[in-house]
Amino acid sequence: MSSTKKPKQATRADVARMAGVSESTVSYALTGVRPISEDTRERIEEAMKTLGYVPNAMAQALASKKSGLLALLFPVGERGFGETDFEYVEAATEAAAEDGYQLLLWPNAVEDTASLKKIVAQGLVEGVLLMEVRSQDPRVEVLRESGTPFCLIGRTDDSQDLTYVDADFSQWGPMAIHHLADLGHTNIGVISMRGELVEAGYGPVVRTEKPLIEVAQRAGVHVTIKHPKPTIRAGRQAFEELLQEQPDITAIIGFNEPAFIGALEVAGARGIRIPEDLSVLSFGLSDEAANMTVPAQTTINVDGPELGRMAVQYLIARLNGDKKSVLQNLTQPQFFDRGSTGPAPQLRG
Template sequence: MATMRDVARLAGVSVATVSFVVNDSKPVSPATRLRVESAMVELDFRRNAVARALASRRTRMIALLFPVLQHRLSDTAARFFTGAAEAASELGYTVVLWPEPSDPGALRELTSDGLIDGVILMEVRLDDHRVDRLLAARTPLTLIGRTRDPSGLDYVDVDFEGMVEQSIDRLQELGHREFVLVEEVEREGLDGYGPVVRVQETFHAVCDERGLRGRTLRCAPDPAGGRALAATLVAEAPEVTAILVLNDRAALGLVSELGKLGVSIPDELSVVLIGSTREVSEAADPALAVTLLPATELGRMGVETLVGRLDGTLGELRHELVKGPFLEGESLAPPPVANGRARLSG
């Protein structure tokens, strides 16, 4: 049975253009429309596609489930949504952002009334009740993230483990051996949140394996939390020469307040931001070294995976990790001891 991809290939256009012609949703030039319609006739696409839609009662709508009660709608989240929406449009689907409600019954309503063909879960926890409910409802789903045991599920995820190890590699090359990982304080609804757990476990495992000293400090996930942590860092961990920060908003407050306390970055302290954007890195002074979060790419991959499962074109389960590039920024230098400079002091 011919697909939109087949028509697009024969007509020499994008899948999105074929979708515009099929659904009459956007203007298409007469010449392009003629090529698409000719390809549809040659491939017998229209009759088969309509028959398949009527038989399956497909809406070609996908819900992107995001828990807004626990996570703010950041610029990074917007990049996930943008990538997902672009991929869906190219494949002839529509993505709807579904803010996860506090009422579990709302999830049942979403999947039982036939409004959506499948669900993409974001901000996945290690033990995620949403997965169990969707599987029980036989709703097709893909994860952007991983549960504790994702062996029977399709998922794409950030390679946080690889990003942490890459950051420690670079700092260790410069001579650093005393590290702090800055995480956000525990919040209700975020217990067992996959990225936080994996970053912490990887950080301590790598430090232990290499004979490095690593400890964890926590602060509120905002600039005020970062500013409050600065004094704690100076007072309680003066031996530290390198820090990895998991929350970008806290990082900006931390760097700003350290400057006010007279701590020079990178001369006295090197800083790496884990899983953020170039824009956040450059908002700090100095610009922070950062492992970039491949948000747009993962949004696209999530949709492509789910659509492949819905359309029957995806064979084996997809398990894929993506690691963003490492940008040096201006916050890296050898540790003060190596340079004969004073250690961290306020």
């Protein structure tokens, strides 16, 4: 009867015995922590080849303090994960690979600082990219205290000494209100992010909503904001509520990608024409995501993939020893007219 017992895997101790050196010398040969003679190195390499010894990649990385890994902290549960988010992550992953790094997605919640402390204390990653940043973000202090290089995709209220890339959200609301008010819209609905994010001080929504409301008041525009969960079903319900509470709404703004799809579904089911009966404008959608709906959506956004790439470049600059440069970028928004906004119905002849 044939045996199914697996052959014993060679160990570092086996390599040391065959090469006539200590285990620590084998470690030095693998990690480069200390110099060894060329003759010794050749004996060790020959022993490894003969025995079929495969070094543990993670052990080597920890010993040399260079894992080649970067962590992207993206708490997916905060607001879901849409097509636009994927483009950020994809661009960051590609930029990391160009410099020889692998990017790991870390989806834990913002409040889960215990897990974050553990991962940085173990030295599993060389640097961290931080997304879904809050005005007061507990993860920042953890990273500061650990000495782990990091870059924010977003920013806190006090970001003077931080490395970050971000969109200038303070301009998004005013741009949208001015555009729609110029078209004659005086009653506008907003499908925004869920209320818990507003209460938690999530930077993008806080920095967007406040100036939007202020500019709308000065322009004599009535705004009703809904904060549904990031689901299509919740978006349907939110828009139904808007139509019931404000039947004279002539425009809606979306800042919640999944929920806004639900709102557009309701508009279609009710025979509401875009933009003849209802103007539609979205915040933060990528070009691809904006063109996935019918009709395509007019947007105010930034180049997300470019921000993702820039964040990785800033982080790698810190990893390479650049501690003096001010690496901060606040990107200005762009308006893309795809035909989903038009004159308010009462202005049409």
